[in-house]
Amino acid sequence: VVELLASPRVFLVAVVILGFLPGFILRLIVRLYPRHHPRRDELSGELYSLPLWKRPFFVAEQFETVLFEGLPVRVSLVGQRSRSWLRREWRERTATTGGRIELVFGLLTVALALAMTMPIVAVDALNGKRVGPVVVNSTPSRFSNVVFLVLIWATVVVYFFLGRWMRSGMNQIDPD
């Protein structure tokens, strides 16, 4: 045992497992809690009050805590934020005729992008395979497909931010 402990490799592994990994992993997993949730600091405080040999077991136990307490809090927070964002966007975009037109064109752009994406992805996935009597042969390469899809979705994103930017510009114009 003394020889084993004297081995530099065993010493290094012990340092990593007992000294570094528990704190590192705990700090990673508590990030599932929202930013100012007290459990983040509480679990760190509890970890460092324990003897070294107990820390890996403590961290392993906290996976359950984080999964069953932190994850639902995080999911509900993301849900709340998404709902309030959607409500705000909807209010802003439907407040004026211009906004409503923008919204309709935006939805059409997304629909068009989806309609173009799906066949490209499907043909790419089936390339070289037999579907009934036909062997699918996609002429464009996977690279050109990806470039094309990136361009399509970049257009949607640009449309979205362009609308926001133009609306913020319009809001700054003094009506008088």
Add this chain to the structure above:
Amino acid sequence: MADPYGRHWGYELGKKAGLRSGVVYPALSRMLEDGWLSDGWEESWEGDRKRPPRRYYEITDKGRHELAALVATAQTDRRFAGAVMFRASEA
């Protein structure tokens, strides 16, 4: 129950009660929300300065009343009679 006026740490409570952290921490949160417990953070001079402060829990007056009522109920409930007597003889 053994020390209703003292400060308690979450992990320590779990060990004493024989419960996993995944059960203890959510239960503590619910008791905090219900006003049975109050919480706070260690001052830097209270413990080892090399580690971050721990969060402690104290039972509030409301918590002590609720706890006493709970123990009384458990003592009359035949399902817990053995457990309560066992804990009492331990203490």
